[in-house]
Amino acid sequence: MKIPGKLVTVNQHQMHVYYQAAGPLRPTIVLLAGSGTACPTYDFKALWQLLKKDYSIAVVERPGYGWSEITEKPRDVDTLLEETREALKQAGISGPFIPAAHSMSGLEAIYWAQKYREEVSAIIGLDMAVPAAYEEMALPKAFGLTVCIGQILRRPIATAMVRSHSAVKKGLLTKEEQDDMKQITAQQLLSKNMVSEINYVKANAKKVAGGACPQIPVLCILADDKNNLKNIPSWGKIHKEYFAANQQTEFLELTCGHYVHNEEPERVAKAIEEFVN
Template structure:
């Protein structure tokens, strides 16, 4: 268990939320990517002034929920949680990967309650418009492989513990241990959360309308995606990354106050843990404009 945060009643569930006060407002709310939890953003949170991390229902230290869920359900749940925890808005939503879809859906549904958006290596409902034609087959191959992954062996778990010890070296010991145990036991949550990723969630965003006119920063992870490099040759990987970069530039250009930045050396899954400074700089940019 973690020593940080507390659980708030939201409907018939209790959801975990941790807030750290600091210089700088509006409050930043971090929305984790698939498989990640609020504690993964602890370093980014502590670099970002007044900021909140939380766990969606069905993840982390929040109560269980059937997965996957619609983006609207997640957005409405977060809104109720912020109210229960007395987090005053409007807020800056910082969504990573799948969390970026949920942040955008929140902004579509509750535009006056959003002061800014920070999208951390986000996906997009029109992603294949930017990727090479071969990317569709690559995506299907990766999903098929992921669905068939067996349970981790003791040897794999031991190796992962060593990697997590390095990844969370700056975390308090209790939180480092809690995160490691959680990720080793619940790694399939990431698969469950994304089963409606390119069907229901994409359709929701397409039909949801424009984003509000608020400051927006899109951060692109500059390192190669290790999953892609396992299944594709170097040329396809390079072209796919160029497509993601172009997609992120287009996402930033779609709003009046949008900006795009690349974080050199950042890997998609580890951007929140390993590059809190880049996240804090983006937060500062949004606050200055908000």
């Protein structure tokens, strides 16, 4: 199976970084996947193929995702962030960066700006989470059973997920890429590291909440996803409350599902271009 990007060694395990450079003077947008997105590089393709001509694009796949190996390291936000930073460094990609974070990885993007302000010039939220989102969230009572069943049924679930993926429906993936996405999804779906991230998420949110709201430009793209709103009814409200302390925040509300970069890639790409420019 062909690896689309580059494998780098971080904490004695390999991480996959996909990168397309658009020139030394163009900003680097770092795409960070949400929880459970088994094949981030191809999941983000609908978006990065629209942005790659004007911006340098990097997709950093966390351990247990995509072509990255499983790690024994804890999934606390400090470890997640340092792995991302080191993977970029080992891949020869320098900042400043614009993290474009989907869902749970919003915590990492905010923490990055809190801890290393000089490395982050802006944040793009792809229906990303803010710390308060996890105050309302509770793990399903049968979470462990769901994980076990999902792991047993990885292959048929992976086949169905890839077949229905918007990048496949839009014809953005070659037959080889579709086969690779199916294989990677079957391999990584509900990986040990994915499950561990979920178990750490409340502690990570609490740590990020303890820092100040970053005072940098933020584009916060929000979806009215019914499933998300069912679990966290105040989704949009808590984002506006969190970023109320930052006068450089722009909001874009879309009528679509949680994976805004797949469902509305053209609108998201246009918003990003206007925001960055």
